[in-house]
Amino acid sequence: MKTVFSYALPYKKFIIIALLLMLTELAVELLQPFVIARIIDYGIVGGNREAIIAWGAALMLFALTAFLAGIVNSFFAAHTAQSFGFDLREALYRRIQSFSLATFNKFPASGLITRLTSDITMVQNVLYMSLRIMLRAPLLVVGSIIMAFVINAELAVYLVILFPFLLIFLVVMVRKGVTVFARVQKRLDKVNRVNQENLQAVRLIKAYLRGKYESSRFNEVAGLLKTDTVKAFRIMEVVLPVLMFGMNVSLLAVIWIGASRIETGGAQVGELVAIINYATRMTIAFSMFAFIIMAYARAKASSARIKEVLTEEDVREQEAEGTDEALHEGEVVFDHVSFTYPGTQVPVLKDVSFRIRPKEKLAIMGATGSGKSTLLQLLPRFYDVTDGQIEIHGRDVRDWSLRSLRQTIGIVPQQAMLFTGTISDNLSWGKEQAAEPELFQAAQKAQIHETVERFPKGYGTRVGQKGVNLSGGQKQRLSIARALVRKPSILILDDSTSALDVKTEAALWEELEQEHATMLVVTQKVRTALKADRILLLDDGEITAYGTHEELLASSELYRQIAVSQQEEEVNEYV
Numbered sequence: 010m011k012t013v014f015s016y017a018l019p020y021k022k023f024i025i026i027a028l029l030l031m032l033t034e035l036a037v038e039l040l041q042p043f044v045i046a047r048i049i050d051y052g053i054v055g056g057n058r059e060a061i062i063a064w065g066a067a068l069m070l071f072a073l074t075a076f077l078a079g080i081v082n083s084f085f086a087a088h089t090a091q092s093f094g095f096d097l098r099e100a101l102y103r104r105i106q107s108f109s110l111a112t113f114n115k116f117p118a119s120g121l122i123t124r125l126t127s128d129i130t131m132v133q134n135v136l137y138m139s140l141r142i143m144l145r146a147p148l149l150v151v152g153s154i155i156m157a158f159v160i161n162a163e164l165a166v167y168l169v170i171l172f173p174f175l176l177i178f179l180v181v182m183v184r185k186g187v188t189v190f191a192r193v194q195k196r197l198d199k200v201n202r203v204n205q206e207n208l209q210a211v212r213l214i215k216a217y218l219r220g221k222y223e224s225s226r227f228n229e230v231a232g233l234l235k236t237d238t239v240k241a242f243r244i245m246e247v248v249l250p251v252l253m254f255g256m257n258v259s260l261l262a263v264i265w266i267g268a269s270r271i272e273t274g275g276a277q278v279g280e281l282v283a284i285i286n287y288a289t290r291m292t293i294a295f296s297m298f299a300f301i302i303m304a305y306a307r308a309k310a311s312s313a314r315i316k317e318v319l320t321e322e323d324v325r326e327q328e329a330e331g332t333d334e335a336l337h338e339g340e341v342v343f344d345h346v347s348f349t350y351p352g353t354q355v356p357v358l359k360d361v362s363f364r365i366r367p368k369e370k371l372a373i374m375g376a377t378g379s380g381k382s383t384l385l386q387l388l389p390r391f392y393d394v395t396d397g398q399i400e401i402h403g404r405d406v407r408d409w410s411l412r413s414l415r416q417t418i419g420i421v422p423q424q425a426m427l428f429t430g431t432i433s434d435n436l437s438w439g440k441e442q443a444a445e446p447e448l449f450q451a452a453q454k455a456q457i458h459e460t461v462e463r464f465p466k467g468y469g470t471r472v473g474q475k476g477v478n479l480s481g482g483q484k485q486r487l488s489i490a491r492a493l494v495r496k497p498s499i500l501i502l503d504d505s506t507s508a509l510d511v512k513t514e515a516a517l518w519e520e521l522e523q524e525h526a527t528m529l530v531v532t533q534k535v536r537t538a539l540k541a542d543r544i545l546l547l548d549d550g551e552i553t554a555y556g557t558h559e560e561l562l563a564s565s566e567l568y569r570q571i572a573v574s575q576q577e578e579e580v581n582e583y584v
């Protein structure tokens with residue numbers, strides 16, 4: 010598996026150019042004090058005008074070179090870092106999209122959002138800094154030491170005397186930083202999660218007057234984020250003063266010893282000035298360290314989090330495998346199917362067996378939590394059965410490619426979900442090449458065409474995030490129309506007509522009865538189940554009754570009770 014930074018490899022040419030330019034900048038920077046020493050010792054102290062002009066010109070040329078190299082380096086560094094971030098974000102997004110639901114459920118959505126945004130930004134920034142300053146700072150330190158030794162080895166020794174201690178100190182701080190910043194990113198996940206929940210449930214919060222409670226819940230997680238971030242920054246804040254102190258002590262020693270050596274002829278003024286200059290540059294490089302360590306610690310934590318998703322062993326990698334052909338006949342067979350959700354112990358479906366012939370309609374009823382939605386989710390293989398098998402068109406669903414399996418199934422989920430865009434966009438979402446008449450026809454069948462036509466912009470009407478400007482029933486009907494546009498061989502409706510009035514629902518069923526699709530319909534209403542060829546009654550994951558309405562009335566006490574109670578309710582409505 011690729012590491013996170015291997016996504017930068019396609020830009021290795023740019024990286025090499027940026028690094029070469031950075032080295033140019035570095036070389037110039039290291040040569041400058043050397044040249045200044047020459048100007049002082051040969052030019053000023055030695056009274057040589059030509060030397061001053063010649064070395065002065067060299068100094069100007071170096072400055073110009075450093076300036077140009079810096080600008081071009083910035084350009085390549087920015088281009089590389091941004092392209093790397095884009096590629097990594099795309100790879101991560103594709104990876105998340107390819108997850109099976111079981112794998113998807115392992116990561117909280119807020120954690121995935123943080124990875125796609127803040128975590129990627131962190132590693133992107135670190136790549137940029139690596140190409141600009143991250144390598145330059147340590148190289149500047151090493152280069153300055155070498156140059157100081159070249160100029161005057163005796164004075165240079167005093168410059169590096171505290172070095173081992175400073176290095177050990179740095180390593181300890183980086184380690185601490187990585188741990189604390191990993192925690193900061195986790196806290197950020199939590200803040201995002203609470204934020205997301207609050208924004209989604211804003212109406213509920215207002216209706217239940219829970220604003221204060223939710224604010225305090227948010228404050229609590231935001232407070233923890235603040236505490237850990239402060240802790241992380243505190244670690245980093247110690248780094249700079251300690252490094253500066255160490256460097257200043259060394260500098261003082263150099264000046265002290267240097268002054269006495271000049272008196273005894275052991276050193277020249279220019280040499281001392283150059284070494285002081287190198288020491289100053291080293292101090293600046295060290296001050297960059299604090300910044301770099303912080304970025305590195307955060308990026309390390311972030312890249313581990315990104316890698317966690319990129320290397321996640323998905324249970325369904327074999328996407329492309331299996332027979333890839335159109336499944337026209339929607340015969341469905343459940344053969345002794347049992348199912349337990351991954352990571353749980355209790356089976357949700359137990360030994361479920363039934364057969365639906367092509368074009369037949371099956372209504373699934375049962376108390377809440379009895380496993381109706383779960384049963385439907387096994388068909389498109391959102392999850393795989395734990396025991397037994399499900400066959401479509403005479404073949405185990407696991408032997409079809411996911412593509413052909415899912416293309417043949419139209420799903421209308423329990424909660425209607427619309428995307429930001431026009432009504433047309435939403436209808437053609439499952440079949441991009443659908444022509445307008447196909448959309449109209451599907452909308453007519455779903456009993457929403459006339460409503461849409463009455464909107465001033467008709468099918469061009471924009472629906473907001475999650476379609477907030479539509480009623481629940483309108484959203485449900487658009488959701489049904491979206492599934493119908495695909496002309497599926499198998500149509501799954503998961504309690505998707507609950508918000509419709511009796512008349513509209515009846516008209517919808519008349520249309521659906523004409524559809525050449527095998528249908529599995531979860532419903533709570535006997536009135537709806539009556540339209541099906543057969544009814545399946547689930548109780549705690551087991552089939553307790555299966556047959557036509559009349560058969561169930563005769564054979565199932567539970568079904569009879571449901572039918573009688575609903576009949577009474579409907580009669581009472583009119584009393």
Ligand SMILES: Nc1ncnc2c1ncn2[C@@H]1O[C@H](COP(=O)(O)OP(=O)(O)OP(=O)(O)O)[C@@H](O)[C@H]1O
Pocket residue numbers: 114350353357375376377378379380381382383384423
């Ligand atoms: N992702 C999941 N992980 C673990 N358990 C789950 C998951 N989804 C549902 N369950 C459990 O499986 C059982 C059946 O849930 P399911 O949603 O299939 O019921 P249902 O009959 O469709 O209910 P409802 O009519 O309320 O929608 C419930 O006990 C539920 O807690």
